[in-house]
Structures are given as C-alpha cells and as structure tokens.
Amino acid sequence: MIDNVRAKKNLGQHFLVDTSIAHNIVNSLSGDYLDVLEVGPGMGALTSILLENDVYRLHVVEIDQESVAYLEQHLPQLRGRIWQENFLKMDFDKIFSQPFSIIGNFPYNISSQILFKILDEKDKVPEVVGMFQKEVAERIASAAGNKSYGILSVLLQAFYDIEYLFTVNENAFNPPPKVKSAVIRLKRNQVQHLDCDEKIFKQIVKTAFNQRRKMLRNSLKNICFEEDFTKKRIFDQRPETLSVADFIYITQHVTDPSL
Numbered sequence: 001m002i003d004n005v006r007a008k009k010n011l012g013q014h015f016l017v018d019t020s021i022a023h024n025i026v027n028s029l030s031g032d033y034l035d036v037l038e039v040g041p042g043m044g045a046l047t048s049i050l051l052e053n054d055v056y057r058l059h060v061v062e063i064d065q066e067s068v069a070y071l072e073q074h075l076p077q078l079r080g081r082i083w084q085e086n087f088l089k090m091d092f093d094k095i096f097s098q099p100f101s102i103i104g105n106f107p108y109n110i111s112s113q114i115l116f117k118i119l120d121e122k123d124k125v126p127e128v129v130g131m132f133q134k135e136v137a138e139r140i141a142s143a144a145g146n147k148s149y150g151i152l153s154v155l156l157q158a159f160y161d162i163e164y165l166f167t168v169n170e171n172a173f174n175p176p177p178k179v180k181s182a183v184i185r186l187k188r189n190q191v192q193h194l195d196c197d198e199k200i201f202k203q204i205v206k207t208a209f210n211q212r213r214k215m216l217r218n219s220l221k222n223i224c225f226e227e228d229f230t231k232k233r234i235f236d237q238r239p240e241t242l243s244v245a246d247f248i249y250i251t252q253h254v255t256d257p258s259l
C-alpha cells in the first residue's frame with residue numbers, strides 16, 4: 001500500500017495540501033463542460049474534490065509512476081481514466097470527442113510549455129483553471145502597458161479572456177516552493193481566427209519581445225514590410241505598449257511569407 005508519494009524535483013512536484021485552496025480551485029471551473037482533464041494530480045488534492053461532483057467526467061494525466069500507483073489505490077473510481085504519459089505529447093482526440101476543461105496545479109518548470117500546448121489545441125479547450133508561479137500568472141493575465149506583459153500575454157489573450165483569481169502562499173504545499181503561486185482562469189473568447197497569418201503573428205510577437213527594451217523600429221528591422229510602413233508612429237513604441245490588435249495590424253503588413 002502506497003501511503004505517500006515522494007516529491008520529485010525533476011518533475012517540479014509541490015503537492016497541494018491546503019484543502020480550502022483545493023476547493024477554491026475546483027470551484028473556479030464554470031461547470032459548463034462535462035469533460036475535465038486534470039494535469040499532474042499528484043496525490044489527488046484536486047482529484048478527490050472533482051470526483052465528488054457529478055457535473056464532471058474526469059480524466060487525469062500523470063507522468064509520475066509512483067503518483068499513478070497512489071491514485072489507483074486511493075481513488076479506485078478513477079481506474080481507466082488515468083493516463084500515464086507526458087501531457088505535452090498527449091493526443092486529446094483519443095480521449096475526448098467534445099470540448100473539455102483543463103485544470104491543474106501545473107509543474108512550474110514546464111508551465112509555459114503546457115500553455116503553448118493548450119494554445120495549439122485552443123478549439124478543443126475552451127476553459128483552463130490552473131495554478132502557476134505567481135510571476136508567470138501575472139504575466140499571462142497582464143494588460144498592455146505593464147512590465148510583466150510579454151509573449152505569453154499576447155498569444156494567449158488573442159484567443160482567451162484571462163482572469164487572475166487569487167494568490168497562494170508557499171505553506172499551502174508540501175514541499176513548499178520558494179516562490180508564491182497564483183490561480184488564473186482562461187476562457188475562450190469569440191475569436192476563431194486572427195485577421196492575419198497566425199504563424200507570422202507569433203513570429204512578430206516573439207521577435208519584438210525578445211528585444212523588449214528596443215523600439216519596434218529596431219527589433220523588427222530584419223523583417224520585410226510594405227513600403228514606408230515602418231515610418232508609422234507605432235514603430236516608435238516598445239512591444240509592451242502594444243495590444244493584440246496592434247500586433248495583428250503589424251502582421252497584416254508583412255511582405256515576407258517565409259517567416
């Protein structure tokens with residue numbers, strides 16, 4: 001019988017032990033979607049609460065074999081719905097035939113990769129409720145004009161409405177992380193497709209923020225635009241001042257399709 005799971009540093013495991021926080025996270029789901037995928041359940045702090053709610057049909061994905069064995073023993077009703085694999089490589093279509101929510105106390109060392117995976121699958125994932133390192137959560141939810149506004153902010157806000165819900169202190173976990181955490185909610189907006197080439201849009205955003213202290217005139221100088229377009233005043237700005245719509249506008253005037 002496995003009574004405990006050893007937290008593994010290489011997997012970024014910090015198990016949530018505060019039950020009131022766990023309830024607050026689960027209660028942050030809208031309940032609009034029957035199917036829910038929990039990422040990294042660990043010892044089931046969120047899982048056990050989700051299983052109590054008949055509104056949800058829960059699946060979990062966990063890469064840690066010890067955690068999988070623990071869940072199988074302590075939450076036998078989950079059997080057949082535990083996927084021992086890497087979330088980043090999951091084929092959602094093999095599990096879900098309709099849109100589903102994602103929830104989790106996400107491993108901080110791959111949280112950005114998790115979000116990029118969700119972004120790639122945005123039409124299948126209309127809602128995400130997740131725990132992140134506080135700094136990352138602030139960045140994702142940040143509005144244009146703030147220092148924390150960056151690549152993730154723009155790319156995610158193009159397709160999701162994002163709310164910073166609440167901060168979580170270190171003592172809510174075992175072992176406690178060295179940073180504060182925060183829970184955010186992403187809800188899919190009405191944008192189906194951007195009014196520009198989405199691949200070029202991503203490249204423009206990444207290129208601009210990779211030199212975020214420079215004005216766009218300098219950071220985007222190696223990108224080909226329509227004649228005289230770079231003379232516009234928008235190129236005198238730094239990337240953190242630009243909205244999603246501004247980045248779309250810039251992308252519409254790129255003349256190099258190889259980006």
